[in-house]
Amino acid sequence: MISNKKSILALSVASALVLSGCFSDDDDNVVVPPPEPTDPVVVPPESSDPLTLVISANVVDRASNDIVPSTIRFLEGGAVSSNIVDVDGNAITSLSDDEGAFVFTKKDGAELSEVTIRVSAEGYFSKDFTVALETSGDSTAVNTLLPIVAKTGDDVSDTTVEASVGTDGTTTSEIVAETTGKAGASAKIPSGVVLQDADGAAISGAVSLNVSGADSNSSAAALVLPAGLNGGNDSGNVLQAIGVSNVVMTAENGKKVKKFSSPITVSMSIPAGKKVNGVEVKTGDMLNLRSHNEDTGVWSAEEQMVTVGALNEATNTYNGTFQTDHLTFFAVTRNEPRCDAGVIINTSGASVPNTGLLVTLQSADLGELFAVTQDGNTTLLTGPQSSRVRVSATATASIRVFDFSNNTWFQSNGEIPVCGTFDTPLTNPVTLVSENVSITATCTNDSTVSTPVPAAVVRYAQGSSSRRTAGNAGGGTYTLSDMVQGQTYTVSVKPRIANATGTVTATITADGTAETINVPVTCSVVTGA
Structure with a gap:
């Protein structure tokens, strides 16, 4: 000390x-x-203890895998989480980052194995993800992606209309926001309805009404669906969405309209040919509706039913409508038998690298991402876990296996059955190298005084790809694993020592040569006086 x-x-x-x-x-x-x-002595800084868990969560564009500027919120048990802290131990409930690359951990002593993360970003569908807070093997880092869908992407629709309401919050004319096509959705607010916030207070003045939809015959609907639709479901069946719409209304001051004094009408597209209880949906059917609460991360069954309207022959979709007195993400659902065999990937060919690989399962019903850290068989989901991500006994999906630099190691030829074991022969498309980086803190008031930094958080990335956390080899040395040989990487260092100047960044070339990064720090001066 x-x-x-x-x-x-x-x-x-x-x-x-x-x-x-x-x-x-x-x-x-x-x-x-x-x-x-004795003359004054410059004393090198003391470091914190190394972290036993570091979560590196990267918000990325689903199509490109590039990181996206975004905000994340932490939820657990239907409330704001009280068990998440930053790497300096400060309690946090949300984070914003211009790059969308977040790092955090859980509070000491917290018995929490996972947390719900709600992601929001300009121009994207907001979405909830369930993130594990546990590591595998000797690793202390969890590197994960949070992929979100752009509202301008394929198989989705989005529109916003501007309106104004009276000083008492009452609409003076009908407000309508509507999109068309296979991803069509709409919201219609009649004249004479009072707009209210979550507490029931009237909202007046300028407002904007945003409506988004997704084609449920493509993977888009599954990709925008917030996590947790099957939370608490142990029935042996899985709920799947066959139609979705998201409705958001915001006042000029940023406050959201959550409720209405009387019902409004919302609609969504339901593809022809979708089956409920083994029978194809048809005009006049009444279907179950569920809604997602963005403030709690909890899905709930709605009392209202969705009425299936006439078939639109041009889009081959039905218009499903319902009335509601609140706004949120809505989904028309059906029940399908659960995949009791679990979901198991069997790799062969190239070896899985030290930092692991990522696996996506993508179909009209699935839009999930998993991590693989070993060769051979890896159970992605057990039978009971299959319901959490809507895997049915007959589920099929397009499979892609890729690394953190977005290089493809396996791509299935279309959709294949995923209930049970499926094979993924891997091909490594690049040459990977690892190298060590030594982090040293040097006193700005005496450059001859320095010390290793043993408890830093070190992350590295190639271009706009996701940031990974380096392994802590001890003694101020960190291992940057599985970089593409010859490529340029940005390394960022959060030193976690007193009086450091902040995060330090450096650029390296992945060639296997050990590097040193210096952290400038203002050191204490001790005298005999």
């Missing part, structure tokens, strides 16, 4: 002063002056 060094030095000087009476000549009683106090 710095304080200990200061105390010892002070004690040494004090002892010299106390003993000054001994520095005398016994013959002529001439007093010998005591030694001068």
Whole structure:
């Protein structure tokens, strides 16, 4: 401890002063002056303890896998999480980042194995993800992606209309926002309806009404669906969405309209040919409806039913409508038998790299991402877990296996059955190298004083791809694993030491040569005075 060094030095000087009476000549009683106090000493900073868990969560565009500027919120048990902290131990409930690359951990002593993360970003569908807070093997890092769908992407629709309401929050004319096509959706608010916030207070003035939809015959609907649709479902069946719409209304001051004094009408497209209980949907059917609460992350069954309207022959979809007195993400659902065999990937060919690979399962019913960290068989989901991500006994999906630099190692030829074991022969498309980086803190007030930084959070990335957390090899050395040989990487260092100037960044070339990164820090000065 710095304080200990200061105390010892002070004690040494004090002892010299106390003993000054001994520095005398016994013959002529001439007093010998005591030694001068030691010069000031610059003391290197002390480091925090290394973290036992670091979550690196990257919000990425689903199509490109490039990181996206975004905000994330932490939820657990239907409420704001109280168990998430930043890497310095400060409690956090949300984070914003211009790059969409987040790092955090869980509070000491928290018995929490997963957390719900709600992602929001300009121009994208907001979405909830369930993120594990546990590592595998000796690793202390969890690197994960949170893929979101752009509202301008394929097989989705989006529109916003502007309107104004009276001072008492009452609409003076009908407000309609509507999209068309296979991803069509709409919201219609009649005249004379009072707009209200979550507490029931009237919202007045300028408002915007945003409506988004997705084609449920493509993977788009599954990709925009917030996590948790099957939360608490142990029935042996899985709920799947066959039609979706998201309706958001916002006042000029940013406050959201959550409720209405009387019902409004919402619609969504339901593809022809979709089956419920083994029978194809048809005009006049009444279907079950569920809604997702963005504030709690919880799905609920609605009392209202969705009425299936006439078939639109141009889009081959039905228009499903319902009335509601609140706004949120809505989904028409059906029940399908659960995949009790689990979902198991069997890799062969190239070896899985040290930092693992990512696997996507994508279909009209599935839009999930998993991590694979070992060769051979890896259970992605057990039978009971299959319901969490809507895997039915007859589920099929397009499979892609790729690395954190977005290089494809396997791509299925169309959709294949995924209930049970499926094979993925891997081909490594690049040459991967690893190298060590030594992190050293050097005092700005004395460049001859430095010390290793053993508890930093070190992340690295190639271009706009996701950021990975480097492995802590101890003694201030960190391993950057599985980089593409010859490529340029940006390394960022959060030193986690007192008086550091902040996050330090450096650029390296992946060639297997050890590197050193210096962290400037203002060091304490100890004197004998």
